[in-house]
Amino acid sequence: MPPAQLDFGYPWWLSYGHLILAAATVAVLLLGYARKWSKGPMLLAGIVALWSTAAFLVARFVIDVNGQPLLPTQSFLHLGTGRVLDMGAGTGRSSIMVLANRPQATLVALDLFGDSFEQHFGRSGTPKQRLLTNLKAAGVEQRAMIQAGDMRNLPFEAAAFDAIVSSYAIDHLNREGINQSLAEAARVLKPGGDFLLMVITKEPWIQFTFGPLLLHGGTRGSAWWTQRLQEAGFQVVEQGTRPITLYLLSRRG
Numbered sequence: 001m002p003p004a005q006l007d008f009g010y011p012w013w014l015s016y017g018h019l020i021l022a023a024a025t026v027a028v029l030l031l032g033y034a035r036k037w038s039k040g041p042m043l044l045a046g047i048v049a050l051w052s053t054a055a056f057l058v059a060r061f062v063i064d065v066n067g068q069p070l071l072p073t074q075s076f077l078h079l080g081t082g083r084v085l086d087m088g089a090g091t092g093r094s095s096i097m098v099l100a101n102r103p104q105a106t107l108v109a110l111d112l113f114g115d116s117f118e119q120h121f122g123r124s125g126t127p128k129q130r131l132l133t134n135l136k137a138a139g140v141e142q143r144a145m146i147q148a149g150d151m152r153n154l155p156f157e158a159a160a161f162d163a164i165v166s167s168y169a170i171d172h173l174n175r176e177g178i179n180q181s182l183a184e185a186a187r188v189l190k191p192g193g194d195f196l197l198m199v200i201t202k203e204p205w206i207q208f209t210f211g212p213l214l215l216h217g218g219t220r221g222s223a224w225w226t227q228r229l230q231e232a233g234f235q236v237v238e239q240g241t242r243p244i245t246l247y248l249l250s251r252r253g
């Protein structure tokens with residue numbers, strides 16, 4: 001049997017939606033050409049066709065929400081080994097990002113597997129099974145454990161993890177939930193442990209591709225997140241942006 005394919009389950013239109021607009025504007029251009037429209041509307045349709053084609057290429061090949069992401073910094077868990085917690089693991093994209101890049105590490109993939117999961121990934125199959133299928137497809141399931149739980153009230157003892165990752169998850173919570181989750185991360189992380197926080201941010205790729213369409217709570221800036229992390233007892237040691245992503249690597253004091 002061939003190995004199962006990774007299927008992170010983000011909506012298809014995030015990667016392919018611009019193609020519909022591109023096809024529609026090309027059809028308009030052909031119609032305009034056949035009917036000898038004036039330059040103005042033809043130019044406008046041409047610009048929209050060019051932008052939507054370029055935006056499709058960026059969405060599909062640069063942002064690539066359903067592809068396997070690169071670790072944004074090699075400094076995260078640089079010793080390569082340890083027990084990692086993924087807070088808000090979803091269908092496994094961030095868990096696989098860590099396990100594929102840190103082959104000596106083990107990981108607990110925690111998620112509520114509730115309404116928020118369905119909002120992002122739809123209702124097909126059972127959430128835990130979808131996560132497990134992806135972990136198997138990536139060949140990392142033997143180093144991963146799936147755990148249902150709330151990141152605002154983590155079901156772990158203090159200092160239980162060497163490192164924590166959380167990607168596009170904490171930024172879905174309200175202010176109180178963010179503070180609770182960061183405090184919980186500080187509690188279950190060993191002193192000196194790494195915390196890699198990744199949130200959606202307004203950087204040039206996402207602005208070009210989705211413009212004002214993508215309204216997301218996580219579009220707060222790095223100063224805001226740095227302040228929250230410091231209040232929770234973390235020291236930010238590195239930060240930067242990747243397509244659609246602001247990452248902050250911090251250490252527990």
Ligand SMILES: C[S@@+](CC[C@H](N)C(=O)[O-])C[C@H]1O[C@@H](n2cnc3c(N)ncnc32)[C@H](O)[C@@H]1O
Nearest residue numbers: 088089090093094111112116117150151167169
């Ligand atoms: C956008 S997904 C991100 C999934 C994955 N980390 C990634 O990078 O693709 C956000 C996930 O956070 C989970 N989530 C939301 N609130 C949560 C909470 N309070 N505790 C645990 N998980 C939560 C949702 O169920 C969802 O699977």
